Amino acid sequence: MYEPKTKVNDASVEKFLEDVPDEKKRKDSFVLLEMMRKATGKEPKMWGTSIVGFDSYHYRGKASEGDAGIAGFSPRKQSLTLYIMSGxxxxxxxxxxxxxxxxxKVCLYIKRLDDVDVAVLAELIDAAFSxxxxxxxKMNS
Structure with a gap:
């Protein structure tokens, strides 16, 4: 059976974000942290070594079963990458x-928050998480 590589763990989200080398990306990441915390009503957890995730669900398929994050983001070298389960x-x-x-498919790529309307981004995160x-x-009923 397939074993996912990216799993939730107890690593510190704040420490991970504090260690982001690019100052602007680090600041943007802390803004995203609060936006996603507000939209999801959940506390963040590290998924693997580089994804800050909010909430999770259990899935069961023909070839695999496990837990996956519903929403999250990662301050990647090229962009801030936002993830949402539903696309x-x-x-x-x-x-x-x-x-x-x-x-x-499930990723939204933004170079920096200055490139977008942050109020629209907050609305988008909220709508996509909902x-x-x-x-x-529906999947579980």
């Missing part, structure tokens, strides 16, 4: 207003 594409109206970004929670509830 970002369902929020096109907010994405149009967000500012400079790019998308992957959608993820609804999907999880």
């Amino acid at each position: 970002w594409e369902y929020h096109k109206d907010l994405l149009k207003k967000l500012g400079k970004h790019s998308l992957g 959608r993820s929670k609804r999907l999880i509830k």
Whole structure:
């Protein structure tokens, strides 16, 4: 059975963020930390060595089973990467207003918070997290 590499652990989120070498990215990460904490109502946990995650769910598939994060972010070298279980594409109206970004399936890439409308980003995180929670509830019923 598949064993996920990225698992929740007891490493310090604050220590991880304090060690981000780029000062602007470090400051942006602490802003994201508070935005995601507010949107999710959850305390952050480290997932693996580089993802700050908020809340989790248990999944069961044909080939694998385990726990995964619902929302999170990582201050990567190239960008701030935001993750959401349900994907970002369902929020096109907010994405149009967000500012400079790019998308992957479950990833939203932002170079720095100055490139986006932070109020729209907060609304987007809240909407995407709420959608993820609804999907999880539906999967488990």
